[in-house]
Amino acid sequence: MSEDRRLDVLRAIVEDYVATREPVGSRALVERHALGVSPATIRNDMAALEESGYIAQPHTSAGRVPTDKGYRLFVDRLTTVKPMSVPERRAIGAFLEEAQDLDDVVDRAVRLIAQLTQQVAVVQYPSLRRSALRHVELVPVGARHLLVVLITDTGRVEQRTIELGADLDEVVVGQLRARLNVSAAGRRLSELPVALAELADAFGPSDAALVEAVVGVVEETLAQESEERVVLAGTAYLARGGAVDFAGSIGPVLEALEEQVVLLRLLSEMAEDNASVAVRIGRETQHEGLLETSFITSGYGDENGTSVARVGSIGPLRMDYPGTMSAVRAVARYLTRILAG
Amino acid sequence: MSEDRRLDVLRAIVEDYVATREPVGSRALVERHALGVSPATIRNDMAALEESGYIAQPHTSAGRVPTDKGYRLFVDRLTTVKPMSVPERRAIGAFLEEAQDLDDVVDRAVRLIAQLTQQVAVVQYPSLRRSALRHVELVPVGARHLLVVLITDTGRVEQRTIELGADLDEVVVGQLRARLNVSAAGRRLSELPVALAELADAFGPSDAALVEAVVGVVEETLAQESEERVVLAGTAYLARGGAVDFAGSIGPVLEALEEQVVLLRLLSEMAEDNASVAVRIGRETQHEGLLETSFITSGYGDENGTSVARVGSIGPLRMDYPGTMSAVRAVARYLTRILAG
DNA sequence: GGTAGCACTCCCCCGGCACGAGTGCCAATC
């Protein structure tokens, strides 16, 4: 029994099942694919594939359906990411380049992915922690409030207000601003604490409170997990065709998607994958509500390996893996290019 | 035939249908409510109510179901908004007061409403147009970029970057900042254009480009419709119990909710209602996807009449109107109090 | 190893039927 053909059979099953949503039987398989053997032979192969856990029958005397494991083998070995067509690429680039600011870029990207994949799209805001600081601004607001504005190289702007015990000294604020920018600009936020630690020494004890407060706020801001935001679009695609793809309604899926924590965990796990495109299939998401979904993401935001955040698409197990992977990767690349420019 | 009893019957039908999701018949009605008459009498009343369009039968030989018009009469005349209990109020206040900044307030509010109403919650960010300006800041970023930061009295912070044709003159920027704050602070954004118009005259022609650019950006920012953001939570509630409440899947509803434009239109229309709580039932939403939903909102953000934005809850036609109305109103009031404080 | 045939299983669809809930109408009653 040829090992190669067995993999061909698995690929054919995945492709047919994705296309038709129907369990696929041996006869249909030989009819639709040039396998060169008879249904009976295929049946033997299918029995072996089932034995190994790559496919399963919903019930006796039904066709076969890929399992999580089957999809995994499919994406790992049976498919090559097909590049997008030139017009598609051009459209993606043009659409994203029209964006005005970071919010707009993110918004366009998420809509674009939803549109391209016809699935739920996810875009993570550029992580503060992994961005480099471009500028720090201190803005007195009234006598006793100071607004701290951080601007990153990805265009993200964060601000915090500090309430002070004493009235502000404009001169000191000016000095602090200058110092901050010297020691901070161009650095990754993760390297900042070291640079900031010595800052306090440069000022007299009378200003210690101010310096401390500002430094504290800057560090706190970059450490704040909650500022890791994700944006969604296309949730309506989950309900397509009466939510046929989800046995137990789409409620749990929507719940999972609203839990930013869940998505952030997944995104950070997938960042470890070291692949241009990361895939989580069914159970691999490690989350109850996402058991019947697959999640495909790609990093963006830095030319070399380390990305500052991720974009992705979530759909039913029964999804177009090659298509989704290439769409997600394409958008991630354009994002990277735009944020760099 | 008593007109009063007929309204009682309508109320009973709405209440029963909301509670059971089953069309309600005459017998069930007399059993569950102390109407003091026989089923046959109720049948006559029901025939009259149907004649007037307040109720309808899904099919012959089924019970009655309220129509949009029936729900409308119910909320207008047959229900009084019951206040929330003291512990509930206390919990709401406590939860909202823990918030750190405006984003956090909005986030907490939207989750709170979703939780309280067990429906989709909507919170609109305080409108720029209707807020007052607290402070304008100009921040040079590099030699040729200027960051404009607007801070409103509701704590909202907006920023834009300007690219300039010539290098910046720090002194002029300083003067402009001072002037801007004098003429702008405390004003509603809608009154600003007038105040800004005369500003250009105070500077020499060499700085005209700069002044013009800054004024342009400020005006543009406040005019920008797209900056009217809304935040959602609880979309998973739509799918509760297999989306029984929505004949044609929840897809169209999700689509409508993702269209910020749709929600913003509705919110602004409802702001005209001059009621503490505004209600749109089914068709009244004027949107295809929301035909089978009702939308309840309340304004917040200003002690006297004019609110700066709205909060609301969207659920099936068959929803707990009194409960939702009181929850939405309560949250709106606490929001107002917190933003003022 | 591949193939053909065959018996078997099980889902799905359909028609028929009884049941129950609910109505509308009418005549009788207060």
Next chain:
DNA sequence: GATTGGCACTCGTGCCGGGGGAGTGCTACC
């Protein structure tokens, strides 16, 4: 005139049984 009880009628729903079809596993054969 409003209310009521009775009654025939309608229609959706659940249940049952049977036919058709798709697909499988097994075995014997090339």
